[in-house]
Amino acid sequence: TPAIAATARILARLKDQPGPLLPVLHAVQHELGCIPASAVQTIAEALNLSRAEVHGVITFYPHFRSEPPARHKLEVCRAESCQAMGGDRLADxxxxxxxxxxxxxxxxxxxxxxxxxxLGLCAQSPAVMIDGRPQARVTPEKLDRLIARTLE
Ligand code: FES
Known part of the structure; x- marks a missing residue:
């Protein structure tokens, strides 16, 4: 697969330097957007590590991802003021x-x-952020509309 081919190229370039695992992981994620399971297998074999060891390093560092990032991000405020204004219901x-x-x-x-x-919008709780854009006084109905609009 293309992911394995790209990983093999990166390994050929980096595997003989001292402490190669982290540089290899950074390079793979930079090129593929994440470190897929197929790449973990290839990396483990090339560096004489177990898959569990490679996986352990990937999960230890929050920077590394096993899946490509989602196209959109919804952040729901879970702090006090929003909770008091229906934030729990909105989170559910x-x-x-x-x-x-x-x-x-x-x-x-x-x-x-x-x-x-x-999100600094406590006066207009509850608040969410979609793709970095803050939204205030969000009811469940409004959230549905915001999600639908984001996917248009
Ligand atoms: Fe939610 Fe401040 S507590 S915006």
Missing amino acids: HAREALGCDFHGRTPDGNFSLEPVYC
Whole structure:
């Protein structure tokens, strides 16, 4: 596959330098956008490591991803003021609407869902942010509309 071919090229370039694992992982993610399972296998074999060892390093550093990033990001404020203004209901609705939990992503890769702790919009709670754009006074209905508009 193209992912394996790209990983093999990177390994050929970097595997003989001291401490090659991190530079290889950075290069693979830079080229492929993530470090897929097929690349983990190739890297482990080339560097004489177990797959579990390589996987352990990938999960240890938050920078590394095993899947490509979602196309859009929904962040729901979970801090106090928003919670007091219906934030819990909104968070539940976000989970249901996207079909995934916080720190997860939709199966189609369209959205990731993340908690955020205060967007500075407490006076207009509850708040969310979609692709970096803050949205205030968000009801479940408004969230549905915002999600739909983002996917248009
Ligand atoms: Fe949610 Fe401040 S607590 S914006």
